[in-house]
Amino acid sequence: MKSLDPRINRLKLPDKTEPLAEREYWQTYEVFHQEKRGRHHVHVGSVHAPNAEMALIFAKEQFGRRKRCVNMWVVKTADIHAFSLEDEDIFSTTPEKIHREASGYRVADRITQFKTTQ
Amino acid sequence: MYGNLSITEDARSRVTIQEDPEKLSEFQAKIDAGEKIEPHDWMPAEYRRQLIRMIEQHAHSEIIGALPEGTWITRAPSLKRKLALIAKVQDEIGHGHLLYNAAETLGKSREQMINDLLSGKSKYSNVFNYPAETWADVTVIGFLIDAAAIVNQLANSRGSYGPYCRALERICYEESFHLKQGHEAFVYLATGTKKQRQMLQDAINRWYKPIIHFFGPPDKISVHTEQLVRWKVKMATNDEMRNQFLDTYVPKVLELGLTFPDTNLRKNNETGMWEFSDPDWDEFFRVINGNGPCNKERLAVRRWAEEHGRWVRRALQHPSESYRIPLS
Amino acid sequence: MNEAITDLLLKMGDDALVLGHRNSEWTGLGPVLEEDIAFSSMAQDKIGHAIALYNILHEDFGAPSPDDLAYKRKPDAFRCCHFVELPIGEYDFSLVRHFFFDHAEACRYRLLEHSSNNRLAALARKVRGEIKYHVMHADTWIKELGQASTESRERIIRSIQMAYPYALGIFEPCQRESDLITSGIFPGEEALRQEWLHSVQSVLEPIQIALPQDRVEPVFGGRKGVHTPHLQALLDEMTEVHRMEPDAEW
Numbered sequence: 001m002k003s004l005d006p007r008i009n010r011l012k013l014p015d016k017t018e019p020l021a022e023r024e025y026w027q028t029y030e031v032f033h034q035e036k037r038g039r040h041h042v043h044v045g046s047v048h049a050p051n052a053e054m055a056l057i058f059a060k061e062q063f064g065r066r067k068r069c070v071n072m073w074v075v076k077t078a079d080i081h082a083f084s085l086e087d088e089d090i091f092s093t094t095p096e097k098i099h100r101e102a103s104g105y106r107v108a109d110r111i112t113q114f115k116t117t118q
Numbered sequence: 119m120y121g122n123l124s125i126t127e128d129a130r131s132r133v134t135i136q137e138d139p140e141k142l143s144e145f146q147a148k149i150d151a152g153e154k155i156e157p158h159d160w161m162p163a164e165y166r167r168q169l170i171r172m173i174e175q176h177a178h179s180e181i182i183g184a185l186p187e188g189t190w191i192t193r194a195p196s197l198k199r200k201l202a203l204i205a206k207v208q209d210e211i212g213h214g215h216l217l218y219n220a221a222e223t224l225g226k227s228r229e230q231m232i233n234d235l236l237s238g239k240s241k242y243s244n245v246f247n248y249p250a251e252t253w254a255d256v257t258v259i260g261f262l263i264d265a266a267a268i269v270n271q272l273a274n275s276r277g278s279y280g281p282y283c284r285a286l287e288r289i290c291y292e293e294s295f296h297l298k299q300g301h302e303a304f305v306y307l308a309t310g311t312k313k314q315r316q317m318l319q320d321a322i323n324r325w326y327k328p329i330i331h332f333f334g335p336p337d338k339i340s341v342h343t344e345q346l347v348r349w350k351v352k353m354a355t356n357d358e359m360r361n362q363f364l365d366t367y368v369p370k371v372l373e374l375g376l377t378f379p380d381t382n383l384r385k386n387n388e389t390g391m392w393e394f395s396d397p398d399w400d401e402f403f404r405v406i407n408g409n410g411p412c413n414k415e416r417l418a419v420r421r422w423a424e425e426h427g428r429w430v431r432r433a434l435q436h437p438s439e440s441y442r443i444p445l446s
Numbered sequence: 447m448n449e450a451i452t453d454l455l456l457k458m459g460d461d462a463l464v465l466g467h468r469n470s471e472w473t474g475l476g477p478v479l480e481e482d483i484a485f486s487s488m489a490q491d492k493i494g495h496a497i498a499l500y501n502i503l504h505e506d507f508g509a510p511s512p513d514d515l516a517y518k519r520k521p522d523a524f525r526c527c528h529f530v531e532l533p534i535g536e537y538d539f540s541l542v543r544h545f546f547f548d549h550a551e552a553c554r555y556r557l558l559e560h561s562s563n564n565r566l567a568a569l570a571r572k573v574r575g576e577i578k579y580h581v582m583h584a585d586t587w588i589k590e591l592g593q594a595s596t597e598s599r600e601r602i603i604r605s606i607q608m609a610y611p612y613a614l615g616i617f618e619p620c621q622r623e624s625d626l627i628t629s630g631i632f633p634g635e636e637a638l639r640q641e642w643l644h645s646v647q648s649v650l651e652p653i654q655i656a657l658p659q660d661r662v663e664p665v666f667g668g669r670k671g672v673h674t675p676h677l678q679a680l681l682d683e684m685t686e687v688h689r690m691e692p693d694a695e696w
Binding site for chain 2: 467470471473474475476477478479480481482483486487489490493494496497512513516517536537590591594595597598601683684686687688690691694695696
Binding site for chain 1: 156158185188189192212227284285288291292415418419422424425435439441442
């Protein structure tokens with residue numbers, strides 16, 4: 001097989017390959033990216049890596065090569081715990097809890113009324 | 119880079135599971151309300167299947183797409199072009215990585231996807247089965263094929279599946295540099311010496327047909343996709359995207375005094391649609407089914423890469439580690 | 447004096463260009479996608495270093511432009527070492543070359559941070575972080591593969607044996623080196639070799655990989671313009687398009 005790509009002509013291209021085995025690509029790590037000091041680390045994606053050290057080495061270039069970045073975390077996907085989506089409703093009444101909101105405490109009217117009665 | 123979304127939609131293998139109508143209507147309501155679907159949400163089996171197929175093909179297209187452009191990495195004619203081309207091909211690999219991860223969240227492992235690519239079971243964009251014969255071909259790919267890909271990807275980034283949208287957002291951000299550098303290299307040839315200009319014109323002539331093919335067959339002959347539109351899996355039809363692309367980019371080629379090898383290419387101002395000669399859709403189907411000029415080489419190169427990387431991957435495997443589907 | 451500095455700049459630039467070119471051959475063909483991306487970034491960094499060094503030559507010493515230096519010289523005008531000219535081989539060789547070379551480069555730039563040549567010193571400070579990552583990347587791989595499986599350890603050891611004499615060729619002395627040392631521009635190749643040896647051994651010793659013990663003959667020649675046939679082939683390929691219209695803008 002003659003290729004137009006000189007790099008390819010230097011390889012000996014196989015006609016057949018053994019299929020990849022399951023788990024040949026290592027486990028996954030989740031990547032958290034900190035854009036600036038003082039900001040939160042934000043989840044940006046994941047990498048396949050054999051350990052945390054390699055995950056960091058990979059994450060640095062895959063998620064830090066284009067945008068500004070000052071630090072990164074990697075965490076094994078298996079170590080992330082989340083609520084089950086069926087339990088999403090445990091958050092459903094949160095926005096209604098007015099006693100936790102600044103808007104739930106209004107005194108201007110009362111003060112005005114008080115002043116007019118003085 | 120990406121294209122031909124609709125082409126391998128395979129109606130015959132469509133799953134005909136009877137979905138729970140209540141769940142189905144909740145699911146549709148969520149999508150209609152503009153909410154995103156996340157990996158662990160309930161979703162119809164057919165939605166999952168179509169998304170895996172689509173994201174996987176997109177991922178394959180990125181890593182196979184690295185090959186035609188990679189053809190000229192070692193021969194880029196200036197240091198600036200050399201850096202830009204390496205960075206660009208690297209980004210395509212990066213996009214492949216993001217997309218495989220997005221597809222993985224739906225339950226298909228990267229290994230399964232690569233195996234399906236290597237065995238020919240899973241497809242990738244037809245356009246990468248054509249050779250990049252000269253340096254000018256790389257500039258045509260970098261400008262026009264990337265532009266076409268952006269039209270496609272911007273549309274898809276408004277879709278309903280969260281991880282795919284997030285990957286596409288990042289991809290579109292990176293593609294904007296690709297388009298700029300592709301356009302610049304293209305303009306330098308167009309405004310260069312006679313020889314450079316001729317090189318470019320020849321490359322445009324070679325790539326015209328694959329570019330028209332890029333968005334897939336016309337709506338009137340492509341597979342019915344009403345369901346996918348309702349699920350916001352498919353965000354625009356082939357003809358819509360092709361038209362949007364031609365509208366924006368044909369003038370940018372013509373303004374440089376270059377031509378397309380099709381005397382029928384023109385905009386119909388009444389319909390607002392571009393018209394062109396029949397681009398031989400039979401050829402399109404021949405190529406996607408494995409008989410294009412470079413199909414064999416592309417897969418053989420990928421096989422080489424997987425085969426030669428195997429000792430590295432195997433050496434660092436830890437059998438005790440359990441695998442979890444990535445989060446995004 | 448100028449000749450001594452230009453020699454130094456040119457050999458550093460040529461090493462960086464040729465190795466960057468070599469490493470970019472892996473782009474799209476690496477063993478895992480994640481590594482493909484990382485290795486490609488470092489290839490770009492190397493070419494970036496070459497451009498920066500060629501720029502100093504061009505602006506301060508009247509040499510041709512960076513592109514002309516890269517694309518219009520005959521092999522015997524290049525001052526790269528043979529090590530960087532060798533084909534990429536299998537991944538273990540490319541990694542070992544990256545390990546040996548980038549340790550040398552990290553040591554070299556560290557020494558240059560104190561150079562009496564301001565532009566070199568500024569460049570050395572600027573690329574410090576980049577090269578630190580290159581070394582971190584190389585060390586991680588060598589440590590991992592050097593201890594992982596029997597096959598991977600053997601491959602790394604074999605590549606180290608093969609690469610070592612060539613790696614020593616990085617430190618081929620130049621004729622006018624004493625000028626550099628006395629004027630505080632660069633403390634010389636022998637000082638660099640000592641630091642490098644210490645640096646690579648600190649990674650290899652914990653994983654019990656020894657450098658070749660017997661008297662090893664370093665592969666010299668590159669710094670005098672004598673090269674392997676690989677360089678001619680590499681340049682023929684690199685300049686193929688450029689030569690079609692050498693005076694055009696691409």
